[in-house]
Each structure stands twice: as structure tokens, then as C-alpha cells.
Amino acid sequence: MNIESISKLKENFKLRNIEVEYFETLEEVKSNILNIIPIECTVGIGHSITLQKINITNYLLERGNIVYDKELAKDRDECKTLKKKALITDWYITGSNAISIDGRIVNVDHSGNRVAAITFGPDKVIIVVGKNKIVDTLDEAIKRVKNISCPLNAKRAGFNPPCVALNRCVDCVSRERVCNSLSIIEGQSDSNRIKLCIVNEECGF
Structure with missing residues (x-):
């Protein structure tokens, strides 16, 4: 991203009460997260290839935070329990x-736990985003989610809706679909709640 685009993005999100900070690398983001989250706080993790890349769950656990991450679950019941506990944590990272x-955050979920936590529940939310996820408008963001993120995430998770073979959304009603909850965050009433960490790297889907 060029400086002009970053400045414009920051200003548009500021108007919507969402903080934006720019980082060159994921390692810088990891250091920032560990610096701003107190050790005594509980932390929820929304599943993310980007977060797995920096191993943030293990870093938080090793230093003493209580972390609720569904990837630590031994079975489906424990997975559901961890998702619920993550909804009422002090901090949530995804x-x-x-x-x-233009100032919108767009996500799609299979079970809805991640979009629920971003919307309401945890006191603070950190969202880590690679430069490949940034588009100009809301319409482009929704198209990206449906035609790029959903097929790739479905394939990664072992599901096989039509978009996996077609590489595009066909608005299916397949039992295999992973795009059950579409979320658009257009602003926040609490100006200190959501922080966007923009990274000058390509991260995840």
C-alpha cells in the first residue's frame, strides 16, 4: 500500500471510532499485541491463518494469560465451550x-463465533489484516469475501461446497457451505474497543 492509501484508510476508520495502526511485518504486530495486553487479562482467539503464523496463542499462554482458542480443543464439545468462553474475554484477537x-470490516463465518465476538462481548478487539485483504469499497470487500475467502477457507477446512470447484460464489444452499454469517462492521460506539493492525505482508485468505 502507498502512503496516501494508508492515510486515507486511517482517517476513514477514525471517523467510525476504529483505531488503525500500520506495521511492516507480522513480527512487529506480535510484539505490539504482547505489549498492550496485560498478563492478567483473559484472551479469546478467533481462528485465523494469520494468527497461527505468529503463534500468538502459545506466546500468550507461555507468559501466563488465560487463552480460549478453539484450536486447543480435544473434541467438538470442548471446541464449542472454548468458542463461548472467548465471547466474554477481556481481549479478543482475530x-x-x-x-x-472507505472504512468497513467484512467477515464471513461458518458457526458465527468470530463475527459475534467482533460485534459484541470482549472488551477489546484486535484485528490483524494483511495488505492482500484491503480493497477500496464495501462492495469490493463483500465480493472478495464471497469469491476468494470462502472457497479457500472451505477447502482448507475440508468442506466441498460448489465454490471450491468453481472458485466463485453461486449463492448455494449446500450443507457444505461455510459462509453462514456475513458481518459488516461500519463503526463503533466505543472509540477504544476495536484496533485494526494493518500489515505490509500478504496474510491468510
Whole structure:
């Protein structure tokens, strides 16, 4: 991203009470997260290839935070329990499927736990986003989510809706679909709640 685009993105999100900070690398983001989250706080994790890349769950656990991450579950019941506990944590960390320079955060979920936590529950939310997820407008963000994120995430998770073979959304009603909850965050009433960490790297889907 060029400096002009970053400045415009920051200003548009600021108007919507969402903080934006720009980082060159994921390692810088990891250091920032560990610096701003107190050790005594509980932390929820929304599944993200980007977060797995920096191993943030293990770093938080090793230093003493209580972390609720569904990837630590031994079975489906424990997975559901961890998702619920993550909804009422002090901090929640996740990725995003798309953000628009005009100031919107767009995500799609299979079970809905991640979009629920971003919307309400945790006191603070950190969203880590690679430069490949940034588009100009809300319409482009939704198209990206449906035609890029969903097929790739479905394939990664072992599901086989039509979009996996077609590489595009056909608005299916397949039992295999992973795009059950579409979320658009257009602003926040609490100006200190959501922080977007933009990274000058390509991260996740």
C-alpha cells in the first residue's frame, strides 16, 4: 500500500471510532499485541491463518494469560465451550476476510463465533489484516469475501461446497457451505474497543 492509501484508510476508520495502526511485518504486530495486553487479562482467539503464523496463542499462554482458542480443543464439545468462553474475554484477537479503504470490516463465518465476538462481548478487539485483504469499497470487500475467502477457507477446512470447484460464489444452499454469517462492521460506539493492525505482508485468505 502507498502512503496516501494508508492515510486515507486511517482517517476513514477514525471517523467510525476504529483505531488503525500500520506495521511492516507480522513480527512487529506480535510484539505490539504482547505489549498492550496485560498478563492478567483473559484472551479469546478467533481462528485465523494469520494468527497461527505468529503463534500468538502459545506466546500468550507461555507468559501466563488465560487463552480460549478453539484450536486447543480435544473434541467438538470442548471446541464449542472454548468458542463461548472467548465471547466474554477481556481481549479478543482475530483476522479479517476483507477491509475497505472507505472504512468497513467484512467477515464471513461458518458457526458465527468470530463475527459475534467482533460485534459484541470482549472488551477489546484486535484485528490483524494483511495488505492482500484491503480493497477500496464495501462492495469490493463483500465480493472478495464471497469469491476468494470462502472457497479457500472451505477447502482448507475440508468442506466441498460448489465454490471450491468453481472458485466463485453461486449463492448455494449446500450443507457444505461455510459462509453462514456475513458481518459488516461500519463503526463503533466505543472509540477504544476495536484496533485494526494493518500489515505490509500478504496474510491468510
